[in-house]
Structures are given as C-alpha cells and as structure tokens.
Amino acid sequence: AQTVTQSQPEMSVQEAETVTLSCTYDTSESDYYLFWYKQPPSRQMILVIRQEAYKQQNATENRFSVNFQKAAKSFSLKISDSQLGDAAMYFCAYRGRDTGNQFYFGTGTSLTVIP
Amino acid sequence: DVKVTQSSRYLVKRTGEKVFLECVQDMDHENMFWYRQDPGLGLRLIYFSYDVKMKEKGDIPEGYSVSREKKERFSLILESASTNQTSMYLCASRRRGTGVLETQYFGPGTRLLVL
Numbered sequence: 001a002q003t004v005t006q007s008q009p010e011m012s013v014q015e016a017e018t019v020t021l022s023c024t025y026d027t028s029e030s031d032y033y034l035f036w037y038k039q040p041p042s043r044q045m046i047l048v049i050r051q052e053a054y055k056q057q058n059a060t061e062n063r064f065s066v067n068f069q070k071a072a073k074s075f076s077l078k079i080s081d082s083q084l085g086d087a088a089m090y091f092c093a094y095r096g097r098d099t100g101n102q103f104y105f106g107t108g109t110s111l112t113v114i115p
Numbered sequence: 116d117v118k119v120t121q122s123s124r125y126l127v128k129r130t131g132e133k134v135f136l137e138c139v140q141d142m143d144h145e146n147m148f149w150y151r152q153d154p155g156l157g158l159r160l161i162y163f164s165y166d167v168k169m170k171e172k173g174d175i176p177e178g179y180s181v182s183r184e185k186k187e188r189f190s191l192i193l194e195s196a197s198t199n200q201t202s203m204y205l206c207a208s209r210r211r212g213t214g215v216l217e218t219q220y221f222g223p224g225t226r227l228l229v230l
Contacts, residue, residue, distance in 0.1 A: 004157075035218060043223070044221055044222065045221040091157060091158065101148075101165060101171075101209075102163070103148075103160075105150075105157045105158040105159075106157055107156060107157040
C-alpha cells in the first residue's frame with residue numbers, strides 16, 4: 001500500500017509570513033494525484049489544492065502553492081501571507097490514477113498562526 | 116456545492132451497544148467512504164462503497180459493517196461498540212472517475228465516545 005508521511009506534527013507561523021508544510025509519499029505507480037486538505041477546528045475538511053503527477057508545473061491556488069518533486073516523492077505546501085483563518089490541521093493525501101477509489105492520508109500537521 | 120451531512124456531530128454510547136452513523140450526500144456521487152480520524156494516525160479508511168449495495172473493506176474494517184441501500188446514503192454500523200472505537204468518524208463522497216477533479220468531499224464528522 002502507498003504511504004504518505006508528514007514529518008511535522010505541529011508548525012507555527014507569524015501572521016503575514018510564509019510557511020511550508022512537508023509531505024513525502026511512497027509509491028510504485030507512475031501516474032497519480034496528490035492533494036492537500038485543510039481541517040479547521042470543529043469544521044469540515046476541505047480541499048486546498050491538488051496536483052497531477054504527470055504535470056511538471058506546480059499547482060497554485062491564490063496564497064497556496066505546492067512544490068512537487070516527483071523524483072524525490074515530495075509534495076510540500078507553501079502558504080504565503082499567512083492569515084489567522086489558515087490555522088487548521090493540514091492533511092496530505094495520495095490517490096493512484098488507476099488503483100481505484102482509495103485515498104491515502106498522512107498523519108496531519110497542525111498549523112498555528114500567531115497574531 | 117456538494118453537501119455531505121452526517122446524522123450526529125456528537126454521540127455518547129455504552130460498551131456493547133449497536134451504533135448507527137448515517138451519512139447523506141446530495142450530489143449523486145457513486146462513491147462513498149467512511150474514515151476514522153485519530154490524533155497522530157491521520158485518517159484511516161474503514162469501508163467504502165462504489166455503488167448501491169456494493170462495499171469494499173478498507174484498512175481497518177474489524178468491528179464495523181456498512182450498508183448502502185440508496186445511492187445518497189451510506190451507513191456505518193458498530194455491531195457492539197467498544198471503548199477503542201471512541202474516535203472521530205468522517206464520511207466522504209466523490210464522483211466515479213479517475214481524474215484529478217474527482218476529489219473527495221467530506222462531512223462535518225461525528226465524534227463518538229464509547230463509555
């Protein structure tokens with residue numbers, strides 16, 4: 001089975017600063033998708049950003065961007081101009097293109113934003 | 116917007132009780148999932164269903180069963196609740212397909228305490 005590793009259980013960032021959350025994964029598949037999800041305290045988990053493995057260009061969504069290094073199997077999330085509303089648990093997830101329905105999640109990184 | 120709802124936000128049950136967790140989605144998604152979320156362990160897949168009356172075991176199915184009698188509804192059943200099933204339970208759904216756009220949409224979660 002694929003594994004997804006988030007080595008930072010907790011991170012903190014000063015408001016308006018930039019923070020990078022790391023994620024590595026292990027797979028033998030050549031085509032797959034990677035996701036970052038955000039789970040605010042007591043609120044629903046939502047998708048932040050997604051990346052197709054065959055695309056060289058890193059995905060960007062407003063203040064959120066990824067650094068996808070396929071050879072290194074690394075998929076980090078960069079949050080620029082951090083806001084108080086960014087405080088949440090962030091999960092990295094993997095899904096193989098052809099291996100069906102299952103998503104594999106990391107253990108999460110809890111992000112604190114300091115005013 | 117996709118809406119995934121879960122029948123309860125908080126639930127307290129006694130050891131040995133039969134527990135039903137209900138999940139409903141309103142976007143005609145074929146696939147539905149049940150996860151449990153525990154600190155330090157991330158999200159772990161219990162069961163998923165890819166069609167009405169169809170189900171597949173995830174990574175931790177022991178002690179759980181599921182039912183999908185209608186496309187929009189996916190139930191998780193704890194036949195005889197035990198204290199080690201105290202957890203946050205998340206339901207998710209997504210459209211059938213292998214593309215990156217077929218991401219998962221999550222419900223708000225049910226926090227279950229088994230005494």
